[in-house]
Amino acid sequence: MVIEKKTTMQLVCFSHLAWKFVYQRPQHLLSRFTKKYDVYYIEEFIYSTEEDGYSINITNENVTVIVPHLCNSIQEVRNETKRKEIILKNLFKEHSIQSYIFWYYTPMALAYTVNFNPLATVYDCMDELSAFKFAPPELKKYEQELFKKANVVFTGGNNLYKAKKAQHHNIHSFPSSIDKAHFKAARDNKKEVADQSAIPHPRLGFYGVIDERFDIDLIKQAADAKPEWHFVLVGPVIKIDAATLPQNKNIHYLGAKTYEELPSYLSGWDIAMIPFAINESTRYISPTKTPEYLAGGKPVISTAITDVINPYHELGLVHIVQNAEDLLQMATSELSITDKSEWLCKVDEYLSTISWDATWGRMDELMQNEIEANPNLLTDKINQYV
Template sequence: MHTSLVKEQDIRQPILWFYTPMSLPIAADVEPSLVVYDCMDELSAFRGAPPMLRERERELFARADLVFTGGQSIYEAKRAHHRSVHAFPSSVDAAHFALAREATTDPADQRDIQRPRLGFFGVIDERLDVELVARVADERPDFQLVMLGPVVKIDPATLPQRQNIHWLGQKSYQDLPAYLGGWDVAIMPFALNEATRFISPTKTLEYLAAGKPVVSTAIRDVVTPYGDKEAVHIADASSFVAAVEAALAQPTEARLAIADAMVSATSWDKTWRSMSKLMADALQAKRSAAVRTEGNVPCSTI
């Protein structure tokens, strides 16, 4: 949002919603009715993060009325920095990903890949444990690893190349259920490093909504609650293949019952209703405080 746009469109006291502290200068001259900092991750831990990001975040904490976090871990990391921090773990478009359960036709670039298929979709960057991907492929040459997503911040030449690893590139959101429908296990082979310390992967619920068994490394916001409730198999590098084998052998009916219970407990609509209430309450509190302040202005004695 540029100040010129605000003036041209006669926008008065907008709600400012920040996804990154680096956007602060853009709205420096805007007078908002409310400021929300939607903190989805610890961006300062990402490769190539701007050096001034932490300082900008301190400025944003000082300006924000509300802070929303994308998961429990990042909530615990941020709650000491602001008076009103609220955890909102990612939800899921359940109906969209449930289409995978009925998918009967493979996308063209997946059609000729043999089974069993282990699938992943997401950004392929420093958060992905590429050595683990290679290890799984080497330990089980019969497993076919289908990897979807753009390669960002890492050299594509460093990705392990095997006959049973298929780097298929970025796919549209609309096409994901069709790919998921042809997988036998959905995997989250994340590295355990600074960039993944606070992540709460949206794909966890998307995989479960698709009805797929899921295997993940020990990302904290996956272990609790998904691992604790046996919705996701948790493994390290040495046990990942065994966890995939266990996922493949798990009775479908029992697995789907657990997955459906977790998926049905959340929705983006529910998340937005909760956020909206917090915002309405914060706006009302600010208006009430302004009225009290105006009422306390001393009258002129002249």
């Protein structure tokens, strides 16, 4: 697909995730949208001692990140929804945001954006957020409203698409994709990162958020059974008590790393893991790390996540296990294989069919189709703030 030159439109995204938290789907897509649009990424409101307002940071990808804040003084605790709307209106006025598309990751933002008039509304439903720990009880209600308002809906995986497809007439599945060049660098990297260099082999590694979706018991049981193996866990611990994590000498918690650092850690592993618990919070996930691990040339062992089974396991690219015993057996078998060339050819053949560039290009095409199919959107809504 040929991408048109940059438009005069703005793409305004509302997200439940901080831009600097973990580099994942929103960052991959929105950084690419800057090729055509002025992109504003609005994080969730925080409380501050300052007057109602917002701070701004422009990323290296040229995304304007907005962190809006509400004054938490007693005198100012009133009608928060209206105050959020006023802050947003001020932002639009000060930055001349007049011809804009709304892109939602969090349906909760509908509460303070209902009076705006975007050229089009997009819902990129990347996860079943209502199943996550500490999800707001009203999230499902706002999602139903968002389905009614959205011109087009995207889902973060095929299983999630199946669950949502009856709720919208224009819904499309866009599973996790890959920046192949970034992670393929792990295949040739010979330099060890400092905090991983002293860890003996074999190493079984994971990077990502360690939260309620992570199967702590699986790792504990595997580490207990194989004290000579080493389990390397890279990523922040959130929404769970870090004190509940197993403290075996062969389990290594290396903390959060940047997106740029991940291939260097991946290159030092013998096997990459996707050790998610099988529960409601993981029922619809499509782990971005699956194609990333594969691009890095590492054998992948995963628990039975639906969007990993199909397509990755069915294509013979990823091993699926049910428990710690399966994990140890599969890892033992994989560690004995010295020639992975045939498997790598299959990996590269599949990865050649997907990319974040192709994903965002197709998303933009679907979005533009909606605007062009409704010319009144341009004439009735352009230059309107409310």
